[in-house]
Amino acid sequence: RHKFWETQPVGQFKDLGDASLPEGPIEPPTPLTEVKHEPYNLPSPYEWTTCDLDSEDMCSEVYLLLTNNYVEDDENMFRFNYSKEFLRWALHPPGYYKSWHIGVRVKTSKKLVAFITGVPAKIRARDTVVVMAEINFLCVHKKLRSKRLAPVMIKEVTRRVHLENIWQAAYTAGVVLPTPVSTCQYWHRSLNPKKLIDVGFSRLGARMTMSRTIKLYKLPDQTVTPGFRKMEPHDVPAVTRLLRDYLKQFVVAPDFDENDVEHWLLPKEGVVDSYLVESPESHEITDFCSFYTLPSSILGNQNYSTLKAAYSYYNVSTKTPWIQLMNDALIVAKKKDFDVFNALDVMHNETFLKELKFGPGDGQLHYYLYNYRIKHVLRPSELGLVLL
Ligand code: MYA
Numbered sequence: 001r002h003k004f005w006e007t008q009p010v011g012q013f014k015d016l017g018d019a020s021l022p023e024g025p026i027e028p029p030t031p032l033t034e035v036k037h038e039p040y041n042l043p044s045p046y047e048w049t050t051c052d053l054d055s056e057d058m059c060s061e062v063y064l065l066l067t068n069n070y071v072e073d074d075e076n077m078f079r080f081n082y083s084k085e086f087l088r089w090a091l092h093p094p095g096y097y098k099s100w101h102i103g104v105r106v107k108t109s110k111k112l113v114a115f116i117t118g119v120p121a122k123i124r125a126r127d128t129v130v131v132m133a134e135i136n137f138l139c140v141h142k143k144l145r146s147k148r149l150a151p152v153m154i155k156e157v158t159r160r161v162h163l164e165n166i167w168q169a170a171y172t173a174g175v176v177l178p179t180p181v182s183t184c185q186y187w188h189r190s191l192n193p194k195k196l197i198d199v200g201f202s203r204l205g206a207r208m209t210m211s212r213t214i215k216l217y218k219l220p221d222q223t224v225t226p227g228f229r230k231m232e233p234h235d236v237p238a239v240t241r242l243l244r245d246y247l248k249q250f251v252v253a254p255d256f257d258e259n260d261v262e263h264w265l266l267p268k269e270g271v272v273d274s275y276l277v278e279s280p281e282s283h284e285i286t287d288f289c290s291f292y293t294l295p296s297s298i299l300g301n302q303n304y305s306t307l308k309a310a311y312s313y314y315n316v317s318t319k320t321p322w323i324q325l326m327n328d329a330l331i332v333a334k335k336k337d338f339d340v341f342n343a344l345d346v347m348h349n350e351t352f353l354k355e356l357k358f359g360p361g362d363g364q365l366h367y368y369l370y371n372y373r374i375k376h377v378l379r380p381s382e383l384g385l386v387l388l
């Protein structure tokens with residue numbers, strides 16, 4: 001059934017019930033001298049290229065490949081439209097390797113036709129912190145699908161990760177592969193219900209009119225929590241402490257240090273937004289919320305071309321109730337003109353989704369680890385990790 005994945009060190013379907021298999025690496029590291037020093041062979045029309053996202057031209061090529069060929073919903077109505085600024089941010093975290101930003105070109109025309117990336121991350125599984133690669137942006141041009149290019153690209157990124165003496169990876173996908181660590185549900189909170197209905201992202205509910213629907217999703221103009229404000233550079237140490245303490249409770253979660261928090265969570269216009277609650281009395285940082293900007297192209301609509309979506313990222317509540325904290329996040333997202341606020345049912349998100357009028361989407365997101373076994377399938381609420 002999975003001619004490629006059956007050959008890889010990942011949990012296999014046949015082993016799902018087997019409690020005798022230990023947690024941890026599935027195979028040991030091989031000596032670095034035994035890692036292939038030459039790239040894998042591509043079919044002869046194609047060649048490897050390393051993509052330098054700092055180059056405006058290369059960043060545009062990657063942007064256009066993804067804009068036209070990346071992930072769509074099951075009815076092909078929407079396609080993720082990551083911005084160039086977002087791609088630069090996602091691919092340049094502390095300690096990134098340029099060699100892990102891999103493209104495939106047509107030799108004759110030099111056209112970029114496929115892409116895959118890795119970035120390094122420290123991820124904790126139960127009580128073990130493991131240096132891993134986070135693999136993302138796997139994309140093959142629509143005209144070159146089903147030619148088994150993806151397995152070659154995955155083997156090549158694996159080889160380049162191994163060359164840095166890293167032997168594990170984390171990734172997510174909308175498709176079921178051997179075998180998910182957890183399967184999460186997407187939830188959606190309408191901010192601009194009229195547009196969402198007009199473009200087919202959502203439907204008018206039974207016994208609902210447009211004006212009742214607009215009223216249902218109305219939000220205040222101003223946030224309500226005293227001390228709620230945008231995160232600033234001087235907040236990095238306090239936010240790192242708050243987040244590290246929060247993420248401890250999950251079975252799989254990133255192990256963020258201050259450099260990671262500065263990169264991943266300091267607000268970046270049009271890319272990532274972060275807010276916190278500073279106690280007006282003690283000036284303590286007690287709560288935090290964040291979301292990233294990922295628009296989708298609307299395929300074939302006369303009136304609209306882009307859906308502005310905010311995606312829930314990392315959130316922590318210690319003093320402000322979850323519902324109040326995340327309602328303030330919705331208020332600022334609405335003010336910034338997002339059409340919809342999306343979230344997965346990871347971490348404590350279930351405690352606010354229904355109450356804040358999120359509804360389940362038609363998409364799921366499966367989480368995977370490469371060369372690391374977790375003994376049981378995790379509940380989404382046991383996951384403390386959000387990939388972009
Ligand atoms: S998830 C986002 C993936 N991208 C898209 O969905 C964009 C639109 N689709 C495409 O561009 C293509 O359909 C892709 C497949 C490129 C996805 N993850 O070349 P093929 C397996 C892993 O003939 P194509 C993301 O970016 C499939 O089961 N494997 O197929 C995370 C089959 O294998 P098997 C996938 O459709 C990526 C084989 O590929 C995926 O032309 C994590 C068929 O190849 C998928 N999303 O191209 C990658 N989709 O026969 C793994 C299909 O065995 C990283 N396949 O079933 C692993 C860790 C590596 C680092 C390790 C370091 C230590």
Ligand code: JJ1
Nearest residue numbers: 072073074075172173174186188201202359360361362363
């Ligand atoms: O966005 C998604 N679904 C939307 C649109 C559905 C359009 C028809 N297929 C959806 N809308 C309903 C919203 C409604 C609002 C009011 C309350 C009730 C709900 O369900 C889905 C997620 O649900 N997105 C996708 O399918 C995109 C792909 C998801 C897999 C992502 C793979 C990620 C790659 C990893 O790096």
